[in-house]
C-alpha cells in the first residue's frame with residue numbers, strides 16, 4: 001500500500017513521524033509492504049512553494065491508498081487577509097479528494113478522564129462518534145466582499161446530505177443503532193432540507209433510531225448528558241464547532257484521532273489537535289492522537305482490522321502503564337511514548 | 347413607565363407573572379408608576395390569531411418603554427416545515443425593534459456552581475458577558491429552496507458590525523477592559539470583515555484589550571478556561587451556539603437572564619431558558635432567570651440602578667437561604683421562590 005505523509009507545520013512533523021514509525025512496525029510484524037512518500041502542505045508548503053497545496057502534493061494524494069497528516073498552520077501565516085493561508089491547503093485537499101465524511105470518535109480513557117474539565121459522573125460511559133459533513137456548506141459556498149459588506153453562502157444539495165447521512169446510519173448499525181442529526185431547522189432553509197433528507201434516509205434503516213437536535217441545544221447536551229449519544233451527524237460549520245467542544249471532554253486534545261472518508265480515493269487521517277507552535281521541536285507533543293489515527297487508517301483505508309486492533313491495544317497498554325506526555329500529566333517525551341507503543345506492537 | 351409583557355408558551359406565563367410581581371413590588375417600594383399590558387407572542391399567538399407576532403403585539407412593543415418576555419415554542423408547533431412557527435415571532439420582534447445586541451451575563455452562584463457539569467476549579471472566578479449580534483447574519487439573509495438544494499446567505503455590513511462592537515467595547519470599559527471577538531476568519535469572508543472592523547474600532551478604545559478567537563477554539567476555551575474572559579462579542583449564529591454552551595456552566599439554565607438592546611425603542615428582557623413544556627403548569631419553573639432579567643430591565647431600560655441592585659440582592663439572599671426550585675436541587679415552588687424574593691425586596 002502506498003501511504004502519503006503530509007507532516008505540515010509546528011508539531012506536525014514530530015507526530016507524523018511517530019505515526020510512520022508505528023506503520024513500519026506493523027508492516028514488519030504482519031508482513032505488509034507499505035511505501036511512504038512525504039509531501040508539503042500548509043505553511044511549510046507556502047514557504048517552500050508559495051502554495052499551501054502544491055501540484056506534487058495534489059498528484060500524490062490522488063494516487064495514494066491513504067494519507068497521514070500531521071497539522072497545519074501557525075502564527076507565522078495567521079493573517080486572515082494574507083493572499084495564501086495554510087488552511088486553504090487543508091480545504092483544497094478535502095475538496096480534491098471528495099472526503100465528505102469527517103469521522104471523530106470520542107471515548108474517554110480513564111487516565112485522561114481525570115483531566116477532563118467535566119465531572120467524572122458526567123463523562124462516565126461516553127462512547128460516541130461525530131460524522132461532520134466536510135466538503136459542503138458555508139465553507140465552500142460563494143463569497144463576496146465590498147468595502148461595505150461581505151457575504152458567505154451556505155448551500156447544500158440533497159445528494160450531499162444523503163451520502164453523509166447514509167455514512168452515519170451505516171456506522172450506527174455497527175454500534176448502538178442511534179443517530180442524532182443536528183441542524184438549525186427553526187431558522188435555516190439548508191437545515192430544513194437537512195432534516196427532511198435525514199428523515200427520508202432513516203426510513204431505509206428501520207433498525208436505527210433517528211433523533212433531531214437543534215445545534216444550540218446540542219451544544220448544551222454534549223456537556224450535560226454526553227453518554228446518551230451514539231452517532232452524531234451534522235453539517236460542516238456546526239460540526240467544526242461541536243466536535244471541538246466535545247473533544248475537550250476527553251481530557252486532552254492530544255489523544256483524539258480523526259478520519260476523513262467517503263471519497264473515491266484515499267482517506268485522510270490526522271490527530272484533531274493543531275500545530276501547537278509553542279511546543280514544536282521540544283519533543284513534548286503527544287503522538288497518541290496520530291497513532292490512533294494510524295489505527296483508523298489501517299482499518300478504514302487498508303481493511304486491516306487486526307492490525308488496527310493491535311495498535312489500539314498498544315496505546316491502551318502504554319497509557320495504563322503511565323507512559324504519558326505532559327498534556328496527560330506525565331513527563332515522557334514524544335519519542336519515549338512512541339517507543340513504548342512500538343514495543344507494545346511487537 | 348409602560349412595560350409590555352409577552353408571556354408566550356409553556357412555563358412562559360408562570361415566570362413572566364413572577365417578573366411582573368417583582369416589578370410591582372419595586373414600584374411600590376420606590377414610588378414608581380409602572381403600567382403593564384399583556385400581549386400574545388409565539389405559539390399562543392398562532393393559536394389565537396394565526397400569527398406569531400400579531401399587529402397588536404407589534405404596536406404595543408413599538409410604543410413600550412421595556413418588554414418582558416416569558417418563553418416561546420413547544421412540541422405542538424415544532425414542525426419546521428409548518429407555514430407559521432412560534433420562533434418567527436421572536437425573530438420578527440428582534441428585527442422590528444432593532445435590538446442588535448443580545449447581552450448575556452454569566453456568573454456562577456455558589457449554590458448553582460455545585461450543579462455545574464464542570465469541575466469547580468474550572469468555573470472558579472467566572473464572570474463574563476456575551477454580546478451576541480442579534481439582527482443580522484445568516485438568520486436574516488436570503489434563503490432559497492428547490493427540490494434539489496437549499497441556500498442561506500450570511501451577510502454583514504460594516505455598520506452592523508461597528509455598532510455591536512462599540513456596544514461590547516463600551517461595556518468592557520465598565521468591567522475588566524478586555525474584549526474577545528469570535529469569528530471564523532480563516533474560512534469566512536463575513537468573519538474577515540468582522541475581524542477588520544473589530545480591529546479598527548479597538549483603536550478608539552486604547553484602554554481596552556482586544557483579542558480574536560476562532561469559533562471552534564472558543565468552544566473549547568469556554569470549558570477549559572472560562573475565567574479568562576470578560577466581554578465576548580460574536581455574530582448571530584456563533585452567538586446562538588456559544589451562549590447556550592456557556593450557559594451550562596452556571597449549573598442551571600433557570601438562573602440566567604438576558605437583555606436584547608441597542609434599538610431606538612424598548613429593550614427585550616427574557617430568561618435564557620426555553621418554554622419547558624414538560625413542566626408547564628406544575629409550579630416547578632425557576633422564576634429567578636426572569637427576575638434577574640427584570641433587574642436588567644430596571645437598569646438598562648428604566649435607568650433605575652438602585653432598584654436593579656435591590657432585586658439582585660434579593661435573589662442572592664433567597665438563594666443563600668436555600669429557597670430553591672427543583673432545578674437547583676430544592677423543592678420550593680415557583681410561587682414560594684417568588685414570594686421569598688418579594689419579601690426580600692421590601
Ligand SMILES: CC(C)[C@H](C(=O)O)[C@@H](O)C(=O)O
Pocket residue numbers: 087090091240532533562
Ligand atoms: C483549519 C480549519 C479550516 C479547519 C476547519 O474549520 O475545518 C479546522 O478547524 C478543522 O476542524 O479541521
Ligand SMILES: CC(C)[C@H](C(=O)O)[C@@H](O)C(=O)O
Pocket residue numbers: 186187216433436437586
Ligand atoms: C428560538 C430561536 C430562533 C432562537 C435563536 O436561535 O435565536 C433561540 O435559540 C435563542 O437563542 O434566542
